[in-house]
Amino acid sequence: MNAEKRLAFFQKLSQHINEPVTELNYSSEFELLIAVMLSAQATDKSVNIATDKLFKVANTPQAILDLGLDGLKSYISSIGLYNSKAANVIKTCQDLIDKHEGQVPRTRAELEALAGVGRKTANVVLNTAFGEPVMAVDTHIFRVGNRTGLATGKTVLAVEKALMKRIPSEFLVDAHHYLILHGRYTCMARAPKCGSCVVFDECMFKDKQKWAVKDLG
Numbered sequence: 380m381n382a383e384k385r386l387a388f389f390q391k392l393s394q395h396i397n398e399p400v401t402e403l404n405y406s407s408e409f410e411l412l413i414a415v416m417l418s419a420q421a422t423d424k425s426v427n428i429a430t431d432k433l434f435k436v437a438n439t440p441q442a443i444l445d446l447g448l449d450g451l452k453s454y455i456s457s458i459g460l461y462n463s464k465a466a467n468v469i470k471t472c473q474d475l476i477d478k479h480e481g482q483v484p485r486t487r488a489e490l491e492a493l494a495g496v497g498r499k500t501a502n503v504v505l506n507t508a509f510g511e512p513v514m515a516v517d518t519h520i521f522r523v524g525n526r527t528g529l530a531t532g533k534t535v536l537a538v539e540k541a542l543m544k545r546i547p548s549e550f551l552v553d554a555h556h557y558l559i560l561h562g563r564y565t566c567m568a569r570a571p572k573c574g575s576c577v578v579f580d581e582c583m584f585k586d587k588q589k590w591a592v593k594d595l596g
Contacts, residue, residue: 380528380545384581388529389550392557395577399556401507404431408483408508409475410438413468415503416495421458429455440472440481467495485509499535503555512551514542519562520555526566528583570594 380388393399402423405411410430418426433454437443443451448469455461471493475481483504484490490501502515516524516539524530530541546554565572573579573587574594584590 380581380583382547385529385545386547388527388578388581389547389554389557391577391581392561393550393553396557396560399553399560401503401556402560403427406434407438408504409440410434411508412471412483412490412496412500412504413443415500416468416471417455417458417464419464419500420460425458429458440475443468443472444476464495470494471496483508487513502539506552506555510552512548513555514539514546514551515555516542517559518568519566520558522568523558523562523566526571526584527578527581 401411403411403414403418404427405414413433414426414430417429433451436454437446437451446454448465451468452461452465455465458464474493475483479489484493485505487498487501487505490496490504491498499515499517502513505511505513506515514520516535520542521535521538524538524542525532530538530545532538532541542554542558543551550557561578565576570593571584571587571590572594573582573584573590574592576582576587576591579587579591
């Protein structure tokens, strides 16, 4: 996909997606961090169901520590891998208090030093909470990057680096949300809606005509 098509790609997505924002519910940087930590291998919907209850009683590091491990588990037990996630959240809350005065740090290195926080989670927080022009690559974005030809790569990091080089600068801050929403609702894994795709002309997916016929049929 050349530079002209990449620009058109994001121009069209920006016109189609009016609100390029996360679908996780949160009202503070800390709530976002916890929600993203819980979202690994889970849907945003399932995380929201749990955190809508959790954050009403505990939405600060100290408040979650006061719940204790078992208390926290009782709120997030509907989410996959909740045992390990709960342990990481407790450790992270303690580190936020001990090392960051209870505040969410604003650098990738400090974020990744927290229990249960990897590069993707750190990038989501940096981008969504602090407006940093970074790219968090999840399964949706990995698929969209490779399928459309926007940014191909065999690993998540390779796709992330390619996207950072190839996304037009004016769209970089919002690109994570444009791509994840496009992947979630249009460029889906099993049955992409190519017939109603706004970036059909720019996309380099070899089977797009076939899927367009199925979508429209």
